[in-house]
Amino acid sequence: MAIDSGGRTGRRPGSGSSRDEILQAAREQFTEHGFKGATLRAIAAQAGVDPGLIRHFFGDKAGLFTASLELPPEAVRTVLATFSAPSDEWGVRATRAYFGLWEDPETAGPLRATVVSAFANDQALERLRDFLAATVLQQVTAHLPQDDPGLRLTTAMTHLLGVAIGRYLLQVPPLVAADLDDIVAMVAPTIQHYLTGPLPSAAAQT
Amino acid sequence: MAIDSGGRTGRRPGSGSSRDEILQAAREQFTEHGFKGATLRAIAAQAGVDPGLIRHFFGDKAGLFTASLELPPEAVRTVLATFSAPSDEWGVRATRAYFGLWEDPETAGPLRATVVSAFANDQALERLRDFLAATVLQQVTAHLPQDDPGLRLTTAMTHLLGVAIGRYLLQVPPLVAADLDDIVAMVAPTIQHYLTGPLPSAAAQT
Incomplete structure (x- = not known):
């Protein structure tokens, strides 16, 4: 048969x-x-x-x-692999890996679909949030400095998400016109700072 | 009659x-x-x-x-008013003003509707992009350092957008749990840096 x-x-x-x-x-x-x-x-x-x-x-x-989500599992693994590198490379690596997914036609479509569907319906939104909480957040926060690792990671992640939305979905002209290298050079130090730098609240309290 | x-x-x-x-x-x-x-x-x-x-x-x-868009016009004016303050206050002021809109029930709904509708259909997306290009980008970039003011502004704007999406739409737990003051303290220096600090590409070329 x-x-x-x-x-x-x-x-x-x-x-x-x-x-x-x-x-x-x-x-x-x-x-x-x-x-x-x-x-x-x-x-x-x-x-x-x-x-x-x-x-x-x-x-x-x-x-x-x-x-x-129709995202190739390698996509998530590529970004997560960042955190097996030395910690002073995390900013550049995470930024490059993440924007790399949006530049690659094979992963760009699914990423776009994930974002668009998350905003189109509350169940998809909740599903995405639970997934992020159960995987990326849980796996990565263990590597980070333990003063508010969740806030560090989510500030970094949403920064990358925002820029990706601006460049690939909204297609705001200056972000489309910029070289990816220039965007990485601009954003990666911030990501590095959020992940491993001193938190401002700690600085304010000392 | x-x-x-x-x-x-x-x-x-x-x-x-x-x-x-x-x-x-x-x-x-x-x-x-x-x-x-x-x-x-x-x-x-x-x-x-x-x-x-x-x-x-x-x-x-x-x-x-x-x-x-059902956004109160004061909402946009509040954020734009940032740029009549001294330039070293822009980071804090823009960050506070923008998140203030998302915290205020009267403006939060329309903002959410704007973002959701922009992702739900390409025409709304285009409409939002044209609006941003014709107003915020045009009005604000004139105030900024003239080495790539568009990239400065859009990197800053999409950072704020991303964090707002994380806190108010996706509701990622660490961003929801954080005090707004802590988020402002974390994000505002980055916004300030993007708006008025040295660009990395310039630093790399010298």
Whole structure:
């Protein structure tokens, strides 16, 4: 029996369409229950596959969520890899890696879709927030100076997001006209400062 | 004859509903022709009023556009007023004024609507970009150091936008938990630096 003949044939281990059905089920479950509420078990049941197949394709729930956004999982990994470099390189590396995703046609579309869908509906917004909280925030804050690492990281992240929105979505002329290198040179020291520099509140209290 | 009795009665100088009809016509004309293409004459014609009445209510085309976004015109003026203060106060003033708009329930809703609608459709996005280019960019860049004032201003603006998106739309926990004063203390020096500090590209070339 051809398992990819178009009709629903139940469990189809490892086939391309199993992967697609998992993604489809994941989008529905994440939308309905949020990142926290959705379970691999429920997604597997809806897709008619074994939970182990989800792990095989996507690693864990965060990997599955990223894939369900149609962002290549390497995209997130590329940015996260920043934090295995020496800490005085984080600003430049995170900035380059992040804008690199927006410059690459393969990742630019999904990123744009993620941002646009997050603003278009509250469930997508919540889903994105939960995902950021459960992955990027949790994984990266452990590396940062422990005086308010969450504020450090989110100020840095939203700075990058804002500039990306200005350059790639709003297409504000001066940001479009600028060389990416000039933008990185301008923004990276700020990112570095937010991630590892002294916090102003600490300075004000001493 | 009661001019506000509900039926269309043609030109109704100065009445509340003239104002509403102008705004409605403005939204349609801006959407159809963009900020540049729409004319006060065409908007007045569509609303069935004299162009002078538009000037009376809204000042100029930018004022009308701002009003058509349902942003109080004072909102934009509050932020622009930053640049009549001494230049070493710009960072703090612009940051406080901008986040103040997002904290104020009266302006927070329209701001949210502006951002959400800009991402929801390309025409609104274009409309917002044209408006920013024709007003904020044009008015403010004249005050800035003339080495790439557009890049200075747009980097600063998109930084503020990004943090506002993180705190007020995405509601990323560490940005929501932070005191506004701490966020201002963290972000304002960066804004000041982008607006008036040395540009990195200049530093690299010397």
